[in-house]
Amino acid sequence: MAFAASLAELHAEASCPLCLDYxxxxxxxxxxxxxxxxxIQQCWxxxxxxLPCPVCLHHCxxxxxxxxxHLLSVQLWLTS
Incomplete structure (x- = not known):
């Protein structure tokens, strides 16, 4: 069960909060x-x-x- 939870966390970290894809x-x-x-370019x-962050509304x-x-390498690993 811990492995499944870790995998779910990794998927969440490697996913875009806008399109919900990797x-x-x-x-x-x-x-x-x-x-x-x-x-993010399309959002703004x-x-x-x-320029508010779509997640926390912080003004960028x-x-x-x-x-x-780092996330690019994780994404490549997850999709290979």
């Missing part, structure tokens, strides 16, 4: 939440100055996305 081209925003690059597409100062290579 993270594709994962990026981290200012508050620390992770999204698919395309998903029509926004100008206030800009569209400076940090590529998350």
């Amino acid at each position: 993270l594709r081209d994962p990026v981290t925003i200012a508050c620390g939440h992770n999204f698919c690059l395309h998903c 597409e029509d926004l100008q100055h206030i 100062p800009d569209r400076n996305f940090r590529r998350n290579t």
Whole structure:
């Protein structure tokens, strides 16, 4: 049972909270939440100055996305 719980946690960490699929081209925003690059770009597409995190509503100062290579490697491992 512990293995199933750990696997469920790993799946949640490697999933985008917007599309609910495994993270594709994962990026981290200012508050620390992770999204698919395309998903967060689409979410913020029509926004100008206030960029709220879709999870915690923290106002991110800009569209400076940090590529998350660790989650990318986890995603590649999970899908192979």
